[in-house]
Amino acid sequence: MAWFAGAAAIGCLVVGLLHLHRLVTVPAGRAGEASSAAAATGMAAMFSPLGDPVPLAVWIAVFGGCAAWTFLLAARDEDVTHHLLCSGAMLFMLVGHNAHGSGLVMVSVVALVAAGYFAWHGLRCVDRFRIACTGHPRTVAGAQLVSAVAMSGMLVAMI
Incomplete structure (x- = not known):
């Protein structure tokens, strides 16, 4: 299973780097690119078979900051809800994996609902990928x- 974790970590890291590149080179949608880069990098660290080199408090600050930034921009950006859910899901995964006892049921329910949302979002990305002819829209859809x-x-692994 370590090979899968390593491959997933590398894949998420590549996606994070792609979003960082877009953050610097594409003037529109910077909040979304920053949030996506943070989420992909955070998932790479979580998947890493070598362990997460970043302290939990730093990740909480990063995803809390992404959520707050996204919330403040909500009135101006139509894709804000997705990025807010991404930041919330990352915070949930960071703190929810330590649930014990009665809290475990609630963690499982929230994890299942969130997994369903991201599976649905994945299907939307497949549609966007198919519709986009070439270039950046297709790359972004693939990364998402x-x-x-x-x-x-x-x-799902949290359930």
Whole structure:
């Protein structure tokens, strides 16, 4: 299973780097690109078979900051809800994996609902990928598909 974790970590890291590149080179949608880069990098660290080199408090600050930034921009950006859910899901995975006792049921329910959302989002990305002819729209749709599949898989693993 370590080979899968390593491959998933590398895949998520590549997606994170793609979003960082777009953050610098594409002037529109910077909040979304930053949020997506943070989520992909966070998932790469979670998948890493070598362990997460970043302290939990730093990740909580990063995803809390992404959620707050996204929330503040909500009135101006139509894709904000998805990025807000991404940041919330990352925070949930960071703190929810330590649930014990009665809290475990609630964690499982939230993880299942969130996994369903990201699976649905993955299907939307497949449609976007098919519709886009070439170039950046297709690359972005593919990167978002990889992120959606990774997020769904990590959430299902929490159940």
